[in-house]
Amino acid sequence: MLYDQFKAKAEAVSAEVYRFSDRNAALSWLVDFLKREGMGDTPETAALWASGPFLTGGERQQLTSGSGISFVVTQEMAAQARFGINLMAWALADTGTLADNSTDIDQRLVSSLPTIHIALVPTAGILPDMPSLFTRLHPRDCSYLAMITGPSRTADIERVLTIGVHGPERLVILCIDAFEGGK
């Protein structure tokens, strides 16, 4: 129910939303997606993954050696990379928004500089609205609370809606059912 609302609202602002039953399903789709969309080993085609509780150490190693995903994130790399991947712990159904404690700078680098931002979201983290988020995520224990609703956009030239100004051109959201998100 909340998922359907979230999906509809997020898609209405040009985000792409997919749902997976578990981590493995999401992971293999993601690897396919990255290949399909041109991940390579040049800085411009790189995929950067902000470290988080999503992967086990073993999986991380496997992904690094097997596919070229980097778990090291720097400003220079992020500024050139095509893909940025991170975990966003929360989502708001009524506006199609992702939310997270992004105090860690890597969380922001991968979600603001690359061309495509891929967010992994526990389906259970979808909340009805902002007030319910604020009872769970509070500045008390979060220096940079980030909310993201669709890709970067502008209407500053002749009011024509154009996607992808300073932030990502695409926002791809992977909702995962059997995943607690490490909260």
Place this chain on the structure above:
Amino acid sequence: MDKDFKESIHRALTNGNLTGALGAFSEAYTVNRAKAYDGIDFEELRKKIADLKAYAAANLEQLSAEFTHNAEARGATVFRTDDPAAVREYILNIAQENKVTRVVKSKSMATEEIHLNAYLEKAGIEVGETDLGEWIIQLAGQTPSHMVMPAIHMTREEVSDLFSKEVNERLSSDIPRLVKVAREQLRPRFLSADMGISGGNIAVAETGSIVLMTNEGNARLVTSLPRIHIVLVGIEKLIAHFADVATILKALPRSATAQQLTSYVSIITGPTANPDGSMKNMHIILMDNRRSEMAADPLFKQALQCIRCASCLNVCPIFRLVGGHVFGKVYTGGIGTILTAWFDALKQSEDIQSLCIQCGACKDVCPGMIDIPGLILELRRRLVQEQGVPLLLKSIYTVVNNRSLFHGMLRAASVAGKPFTSGKFIRHLPLFLADLTDGRSLPAIAAVPFRDRFKKIAQPTQREKVVFFAGCLIDFAYPEMGEALVTTLNKAGIEVLFPEGQTCCGAPARYSGVYDVAERNAIDTIKALTAVECTWVVSACPTCTVALTHDFLSTFESVGQAGWLTEARQLAAKTIDFSSLISKLIEEKRLTFQEGKSLEKISYHDSCHLKRTIKVSKQPRELLRRAGYDLTEMFESDTCCGMGGSYSLKMPEISAPMLQRKIRNIKATGAAIVAMDCPGCVMQIRGGLDQEGTDIMVKHSVELLVDYLK
């Protein structure tokens, strides 16, 4: 009026790009805003916002201290000052101490308020705006024309010319391509800047947090990449509680751009690590610049409830014609006029306050529930107090203030006949000025005014009596409307009384800021109307109705007149507009419609005061429909026709296109008759249609209903 100001209006009005873009935007905005608020109780939401912002405005001192304490506990440095110069110095100091050479900014009105860019640039620091619109404006060396869309007045071709120069390459005017160019050009600046300067949409005292919203994502970069982050906020951005952030965020994007939420919202509480692992150097400047003084003013304190959504600009029929530049360099539109008067100087608002036609459209949509037209009127009053009344106005109001002289002149005018262009004095009587504006004919003054005709109407004596307040226009220009009203009420078994002592309601004086005259008019009117027993005082002019129900009280309050408050309240309680009274009588079955009539196709124009102050818009439509008219709605039926009392005479260049727009919308309905409840609107719209030579009839509802009631 200042010559430069007049010229800037003329320039704006003749700039097709500007009026075209703003016009198209405001039309789309109204529709999209309604959609964005679908399913949300806007009145309830804005009441909450107004309350929480009013609380903050009343406790600025305490909230500033609390904010400072909490933000500093988290590692930010907070600097509070009243003085814009101190803000500039503070920022420059930090920049120099830290050897800053390049600054990136995300949009901040407060920095514009203190002209920060020029100051830093003079000190040799490169300052780059990163919001696309702001960057365009910066490249063009202009100032923003709109608070939310700074470059709305520029075409894609102009932008492509600017960008081409910047990148030394001939670019096409393809918008996605231009946006890409901006991304490519600004990216290296973000990466190499030493200092990021942002504003703040909200500052939360309870947590020491700054809330920032953008669509482009530039604020995220400005606050994340450079090693120093400076936040400059006006203290009116303070709120007490963190939970209230959600309340404001529910309204702000919906009102600003009809979005459910902006693409990015960042809530920053203290510094975080920079990309290189070092800790950010974060400074928050709480700027007062007369905001505390404003908070101490019993009337203007409500202006601090503003959340800077700019919806008041988007719905303003004047703003959409002239755009932001005529208002000055920083804050624009109705609220901008008020802010300029305070942050700059009252004198600075002298010209721009006259742009407001008092239509009330902004007040209806303001999420901060600010009475923008009311505050603009108060500015007008204070300006008049400070500078005195211009001689011409003074002589006019001396006449209006003396009923027998005033009425004598009006009669003389009718004898002199039309046109009223002869006789300098008559020419400048309020409402009857005949500096004939282009595109409108003015009515002749009736040969026999209503007050004389009334005596000849044979009315049966009835137990129930209603007092009719005619107002100048019906009395002296449209007596037939008054006669129709008497006939209608007689059908309901009501006898109409017309106290002879009644005179001008004082609206023209009040709307010119001449409150002593408005006060005199109010007292005379109260005396005349409360001298007789009656169940209602009815008016068929919404401006008069508003005077009797609202303005007398507020005028008395403004001038400190306490002697007539009780009577003014009694009169207000008894006063009713024509359509509401007839609706009541129909409901009580004291009036009924003749059956089975099938009348002409008709359209209805909402008069500003009736719709937005008295809140009446359904009743007249319902009455006309039940009488048998085939009612069809026009586009923007409640957009001001451009009359605005003497506005059409003071600002003919603005009034004329408003009227043309109204006429276009009327014609598009194909209706044979256009109805309205205001003799002022009749005068304006009839004049316009007459000049165009169309045969669409313009009528007051009272004239359209009288024949079909039993």
